[in-house]
Amino acid sequence: MNHEQPQDNLRESATFDRTTMAEIRRAAETGIYDIRGFGAKRKLPHFDDLLFLGASMSRYPLEGYREACETKVILGTRFAKKPIIIDTPVTIAGMSFGALSANAKEALGRGATAAGTSTTTGDGGMTPEERGQSSKLVYQYLPSRYGMNPDDLRKADAIEIVLGQGAKPGGGGMLLGQKITDRVAGMRTLPKGVDQRSACRHPDWTGPDDLAIKILELREITDWQIPIYIKVGATRTYYDVKLAVKAGADVVVVDGMQGGTAATQEVFIEHVGIPTLAAIPQAVQALQDMGMHRKVQLIVSGGIRNGADVAKCMALGADAVAIGTAALIALGCNHPKYDAEFRQLGSAAGFYDDYHEGKDPTGISTQDPELAKRLDPVEGGRRLANYLRVLTLEAQTLARACGKSNLNNLEPEDLVALTVESAAMAKVPLAGTNWIPGQGY
Amino acid sequence: MPSMNLSKNSVRELNQLLHDQAGELTEPEWDIYESGGQHNVACGLNQQLNVNIHDHVGYFCAGMNQHANITVHGNAGPGVAENMMSGLVRIKGDASSAAGATAHGGLLVIEGNTGARCGISLKGSDIVVQGNVGHMSCFMAQAGTLVVCGDAGEALGDSLYETVIFVKGEVKSLGADCVEKPVRPEHISQLKNLLNRAGVDEDPSAFKRYGSARELYNFKIDNAY
Numbered sequence: 001m002n003h004e005q006p007q008d009n010l011r012e013s014a015t016f017d018r019t020t021m022a023e024i025r026r027a028a029e030t031g032i033y034d035i036r037g038f039g040a041k042r043k044l045p046h047f048d049d050l051l052f053l054g055a056s057m058s059r060y061p062l063e064g065y066r067e068a069c070e071t072k073v074i075l076g077t078r079f080a081k082k083p084i085i086i087d088t089p090v091t092i093a094g095m096s097f098g099a100l101s102a103n104a105k106e107a108l109g110r111g112a113t114a115a116g117t118s119t120t121t122g123d124g125g126m127t128p129e130e131r132g133q134s135s136k137l138v139y140q141y142l143p144s145r146y147g148m149n150p151d152d153l154r155k156a157d158a159i160e161i162v163l164g165q166g167a168k169p170g171g172g173g174m175l176l177g178q179k180i181t182d183r184v185a186g187m188r189t190l191p192k193g194v195d196q197r198s199a200c201r202h203p204d205w206t207g208p209d210d211l212a213i214k215i216l217e218l219r220e221i222t223d224w225q226i227p228i229y230i231k232v233g234a235t236r237t238y239y240d241v242k243l244a245v246k247a248g249a250d251v252v253v254v255d256g257m258q259g260g261t262a263a264t265q266e267v268f269i270e271h272v273g274i275p276t277l278a279a280i281p282q283a284v285q286a287l288q289d290m291g292m293h294r295k296v297q298l299i300v301s302g303g304i305r306n307g308a309d310v311a312k313c314m315a316l317g318a319d320a321v322a323i324g325t326a327a328l329i330a331l332g333c334n335h336p337k338y339d340a341e342f343r344q345l346g347s348a349a350g351f352y353d354d355y356h357e358g359k360d361p362t363g364i365s366t367q368d369p370e371l372a373k374r375l376d377p378v379e380g381g382r383r384l385a386n387y388l389r390v391l392t393l394e395a396q397t398l399a400r401a402c403g404k405s406n407l408n409n410l411e412p413e414d415l416v417a418l419t420v421e422s423a424a425m426a427k428v429p430l431a432g433t434n435w436i437p438g439q440g441y
Numbered sequence: 442m443p444s445m446n447l448s449k450n451s452v453r454e455l456n457q458l459l460h461d462q463a464g465e466l467t468e469p470e471w472d473i474y475e476s477g478g479q480h481n482v483a484c485g486l487n488q489q490l491n492v493n494i495h496d497h498v499g500y501f502c503a504g505m506n507q508h509a510n511i512t513v514h515g516n517a518g519p520g521v522a523e524n525m526m527s528g529l530v531r532i533k534g535d536a537s538s539a540a541g542a543t544a545h546g547g548l549l550v551i552e553g554n555t556g557a558r559c560g561i562s563l564k565g566s567d568i569v570v571q572g573n574v575g576h577m578s579c580f581m582a583q584a585g586t587l588v589v590c591g592d593a594g595e596a597l598g599d600s601l602y603e604t605v606i607f608v609k610g611e612v613k614s615l616g617a618d619c620v621e622k623p624v625r626p627e628h629i630s631q632l633k634n635l636l637n638r639a640g641v642d643e644d645p646s647a648f649k650r651y652g653s654a655r656e657l658y659n660f661k662i663d664n665a666y
Contacts, residue, residue, distance in 0.1 A: 032660060145543040145562060148524055150485055150505040177659055189545070189564040189583045191603060194658045199581055203561040204520035204539040210500070213480045217501040217520075220456045221485030 023266075034266040035174065037099075037355030037365065039167050039258045039303065039325060044275045046258070047309040049422030050415050051431060054401040062400035069396040070406040073320050075118075075297045076158060076227020076250040079219070083227055083250075084136055084158055086320070087116025088392040089407055090310055092384075093255075093301050093324035094140045094160060094231070096122025098175050098184045098196075099262030099355065100328075101372035102129050103380070104364045107331050109133035110377060111384025115392075120160060120322070123173040123198055125187050126152040133381070138229065141218065143172060144198035146188040150221055158251075159218055160229040161211070163202075163240075166259030166302040169233025169273045172200035174263040179358040181367045208243040215248040229253050234279035234302065235272075241286035245296050253322065254283045256302025260325035262365060263356035276302035276313075278425035281412075284317030293317065294408075307394020314395070315410035316426060323391075330387035331380040332362045444472040447496075452479050459509075463487040478518065483511055486528075503530045506547060519556070522549045525566055538575065541568045544585070550639045557594070560587045563604050569639035579604050580616065588635060590643050598651055607632050607648040620654040 012018065026034065055061035062069065076083035092112045097105050099122065106129040112119040118136035121127075125147020131137055139156030141148065153159065164170065175184070177193040185192040205214045215228055230244040231253035244252045256276025261269065280300055287293035300313045301322035313321045325333075334342075339349040341361035347354065355365035363374035399407050402414045416431040417423035423430040424437035445455050455473065462468060469490055476482050476496040483492050484504035490511075494502070497515035506525045513521075516534035525544040532540075535553035542558065544566030551559075554572035563582035570587070576594035579587050582604035592610035599616020606619075607628075615621075624646075632645040 145524060145564070148543065149526055149545065150487065150507060150524075153505070191658070194602070195660060199562060203558065203580075204501070204523045204542040210519070213500045217481045217484050217504050220453065220481045221505055223457060223460060224453075 035176070035263055035356055036266055036269070036353040037260065037262045037264075038269075038353035039260040040270055041353075042270055044258060044303075045277050045419065045422045045425055046275065046303060047277060047312045049277070049418045050312050050426060050428065051418060052308075052311070052315075052398050052402055052414055053416060055403045059403045061403050062405060064397050064400050067400060068405055069400050070408075071392055071396065073297070073408070075299070075320065076229075078227075078250040078296055079224065079248070080158075080227040080250055081225045082157075084118055084138075086118055086136065088388060089314060089318075089320040089395070090115075090304075090388055090391050091117050091138075091299065091320055091322045092119035092327050093259075093322035094120035094122045094138070094162065095324055095328075096124040096173070096175075096262065097127045097130065098122075098124040098179060098188070098367070099365060101363055101366055101375065102127055102183075103372050103375045103377045104328070104331060105130040106133050106377035107375060107380030107384060108327060109137070110381025111327070111330070111388065112136070114381060114385035115388035117388060118157065123175075124184065125149075126155070127187075129377075131155060133377075140231075142198070143200060143202045144188075145203065146190075146198065153218070154222060156222075156226060158227040158229060159222070160231050160253065161215070161218075161249075162231045164231070164233030164235075164255070165261065166233045166255030166257050166273055166276070167261035168264045168268045169235045169257075170200060171264055171268055171272075173198035174356065176263065176356045176358075179356070179367045184367060208247050211243075212247040227251055229299070231255060233257075233259075233272075234274045234276065237274070237279045237282035238286045241283045241298075242290060245287065245290055245292050249296060251297045251299060252283065252287075253299040253301065254279050255322075256300070258303025259301055260328075275425065276300060276304075277422060280313060280316040280318060281425070281427045287317075294319070307391045307396075308398060310391050311395040311398040311407065311410055312415065314399075314407050315414050316412060316428075319408065326387070327384055328364055330384045331364055332375065332383070333360075333364050335362055338362055442470040442472060443468050444474065446474045447479055447482070448475040448477060452481055455482065456484065459483060459486050459488075459490065459492070462490055466490075476515075480518065483509070486511070489528075497534070506530060516553070517551075521551075522547070522566075525549065535572070540570075541566055544568070548638055550641070554591065560585070560604065563587065567635055567638075569635060569641055571641055573610070576613075577616065579606055579619075582606075586631075586635060588632065588639075588641075588648070590641065598653070600657060601651075601653040603653060605631075606651040608651065609643065609648045612649075612651070615651065618654050618657045619651055622650045622652045624648070624650045 113135040120138040138158040175196040227250040229251040230249040232240045234256045257273030297319040300318040336349040338361040360366040415428040471492045473494040480499035486509040487507040490509040492511045499518040501520045503522045512531045517536040519537040522530040523542040525547045527547045531550045536555045538556035540555045541549040543562045545564045549568045557575035559574040559578040563585045565584040573591035583602040589608045593612045596616035598619030
């Protein structure tokens with residue numbers, strides 16, 4: 001999108017700007033809403049609006065590299081006989097084979113394994129490539145139940161019951177016909193080429209009381225061995241987290257509206273859900289009010305990009321985070337070396353979001369075998385592992401600066417906010433004041 | 442022949458014993474008493490067991506069944522035989538909502554009636570209901586067959602993919618993209634075979650056949666509203 005100012009004397013409407021006008025023209029020409037991937041592109045209050053208060057006179061810092069700063073996290077300590085132990089609090093979020101190529105899924109598994117963390121399946125089931133390369137694999141249990149079978153369930157290291165996703169809370173998955181190859185169709189029991197709009201609600205339970213029984217069923221089938229997560233898109237987060245805990249979750253995953261998707265309506269991505277920053281304090285408050293903070297672990301996702309974001313999530317009370325979009329970028333998504341090909345598709349490197357079309361030049365969000373070959377899963381895994389290590393090192397650096405010998409010791413007291421909005425959402429003081437909006441003066 | 446009384450032993454104890462048979466089959470015949478509507482009875486079985494439950498069961502009985510032959514001599518709660526992969530599940534009484542939801546294989550026979558959403562998101566299993574089925578049955582069903590010897594409720598087969606539905610009685614209404622289709626000799630033969638497998642004595646020529654019109658398979662602006 002070209003937003004260069006044309007002439008000094010021309011004034012662009014803030015309401016009907018060129019992006020808005022282009023969308024009106026596109027709708028008028030096609031008669032269909034815009035479908036795209038990626039996450040929310042609008043500017044939202046985010047982790048950049050928070051700052052750490054490093055140690056000085058009143059706090060005692062740790063040496064930034066040599067002194068120990070624990071990063072290990074144990075997930076699923078509530079009921080499971082075999083909780084998941086990860087070496088870094090950064091996990092890989094659920095993304096489907098179908099949305100992604102088999103090479104991309106394998107690369108995610110390789111990278112996560114090398115970095116000592118978990119990866120997650122997606123809508124469409126578990127592939128052998130992914131299971132084979134993932135030392136810790138979380139198996140998603142989705143409304144569609146595509147590819148769901150008890151053999152794979154027993155192979156999983158944890159189960160994640162998906163109620164929603166930050167990019168589209170209340171919406172189901174979408175995989176358009178051009179990506180439904182023979183293999184994808186076979187795994188999902190669908191005719192080849194059909195637009196697959198997977199269910200937005202689970203087929204055999206309808207509310208939190210039913211969900212409690214469903215969780216027990218999954219525990220029975222897996223003999224109470226593995227943790228059960230519940231994933232929600234961030235909306236009414238305080239109540240959703242409480243209900244998830246009451247239903248029996250070992251781990252709650254909260255995905256903010258900056259979380260990515262392979263495909264959904266643009267209007268959904270940009271207009272449903274709340275920012276990750278606003279969701280975390282609600283989730284933590286819910287856990288604290290139930291006396292379950294740190295007993296039921298909280299994983300946060302949605303727009304996490306660097307170690308500062310990781311550290312800020314943990315300071316606000318998360319036990320771990322999950323990354324999706326950032327992991328794909330580490331693999332090569334939107335890489336500038338493919339700019340010419342992106343432009344042939346009407347996009348550009350750094351802007352490409354038409355994952356649903358299956359033409360991704362990087363070989364990541366495609367089922368085209370020739371394009372998929374472009375992603376070497378070994379090299380992709382190496383890049384992801386490097387990136388995960390950098391996230392962890394950065395988070396450790398900030399934790400040590402705050403005097404913490406464990407990432408989990410970061411706390412809201414270590415943070416201030418740059419804006420009134422972020423202060424109100426994160427429930428930390430506006431920088432230079434002791435004022436938290438909504439909590440008096 | 443082992444038996445277990447679920448008023449004295451827990452469902453967890455029962456399921457673990459049944460699961461242990463997956464490794465080495467030593468006790469193929471099981472009788473379960475006084476389940477009293479408890480949930481998750483005999484779910485996750487993965488062996489050629491014959492399990493008779495001589496009482497009512499709650500939610501998700503026989504969930505994700507593989508290979509086992511499970512008979513409930515009573516009524517079943519929601520989600521009976523959900524996501525079944527293979528084997529046979531028979532309910533002598535009525536079944537509640539979402540019977541056979543997402544089941545991939547095997548045969549589910551319900552000798553009474555079922556509630557709403559019978560066969561929802563069905564993925565290849567066969568379901569035979571001797572009584573009636575509730576509303577939204579076979580919603581988004583993808584593969585397999587539902588046979589209804591009684592009547593079907595509202596919105597039968599809404600958003601249907603490739604599941605085939607046979608109904609002998611009245612259909613209150615069809616859901617989006619579900620249409621009546623002609624019954625040809627191969628369909629009579631298919632239905633006759635399925636009724637025989639289910640042990641149900643019905644005339645296959647008395648049924649109507651319903652399936653997807655396939656108008657919603659790809660986006661068309663004319664279907665928007």
